[in-house]
Amino acid sequence: MREANTREIRGFVIHPAHLDKAAQTALMEDVAAIWRAAPPVRQMTRWGKPMSVAMSAAGALGWTTDGRGYRYEPKQHDGRPWPPMPRRLEELWRQVTGLDATPDSCLINLYRDTARMGLHQDKDEADFGWPVVSISLGDAALFRIGGARRSDATESLWLHSGDVVVMGGPARLAFHGIDRIRPNSSDLVPGGGRVNLTLRMAGAAV
Numbered sequence: 001m002r003e004a005n006t007r008e009i010r011g012f013v014i015h016p017a018h019l020d021k022a023a024q025t026a027l028m029e030d031v032a033a034i035w036r037a038a039p040p041v042r043q044m045t046r047w048g049k050p051m052s053v054a055m056s057a058a059g060a061l062g063w064t065t066d067g068r069g070y071r072y073e074p075k076q077h078d079g080r081p082w083p084p085m086p087r088r089l090e091e092l093w094r095q096v097t098g099l100d101a102t103p104d105s106c107l108i109n110l111y112r113d114t115a116r117m118g119l120h121q122d123k124d125e126a127d128f129g130w131p132v133v134s135i136s137l138g139d140a141a142l143f144r145i146g147g148a149r150r151s152d153a154t155e156s157l158w159l160h161s162g163d164v165v166v167m168g169g170p171a172r173l174a175f176h177g178i179d180r181i182r183p184n185s186s187d188l189v190p191g192g193g194r195v196n197l198t199l200r201m202a203g204a205a206v
């Protein structure tokens with residue numbers, strides 16, 4: 001679905017305020033339930049430093065980083081499987097992508113205070129033909145987008161609670177990152193901060 005105010009920047013399709021306040025609150029409750037079964041963890045990068053973002057996941061696969069590098073895993077660090085993907089996220093994926101498929105991974109990033117995510121490409125998934133759908137909840141965040149090469153020029157935009165971004169086509173392998181959040185700009189996330197959900201097809205092509 002394309003709302004009237006949908007806009008596209010370098011292949012990133014942005015749906016501002018796609019989720020209204022009630023939908024944001026319901027989704028935040030889903031996230032809180034996932035966190036009870038899979039608490040957010042500040043994982044170690046392969047360089048041995050903890051990430052500033054605390055991560056969790058739902059669905060068949062979650063994302064892991066440790067001394068061995070970056071990859072998707074069917075289990076948490078403690079051996080438990082990831083909690084199931086909330087049904088409303090499967091529906092949201094279909095709605096914004098128009099694809100009749102079910103994502104096998106929802107990564108959940110928690111940004112408190114000064115947390116950020118450096119410029120990167122999402123390329124640990126098996127098939128880049130599938131888009132990545134990103135949902136913002138809570139504090140506003142400065143999203144930086146670039147091109148296919150790290151050295152390409154970048155531009156930045158603020159993402160707000162309820163915004164949804166589809167990264168597909170030319171944007172699928174584009175560099176992107178979060179420079180900073182604007183603390184206390186929303187009271188949606190218990191304890192403050194920002195939550196970002198990314199719906200992905202991480203495993204083999206369906």
Ligand SMILES: O=C(O)CCC(=O)C(=O)O
Pocket residue numbers: 107109117122134141143176177178196198
């Ligand atoms: O927090 C965001 O909006 C982006 C997150 C991201 O790029 C990722 O999880 O790969």
Ligand SMILES: [Fe+2]
Pocket residue numbers: 120121122176
């Ligand atoms: Fe990313």
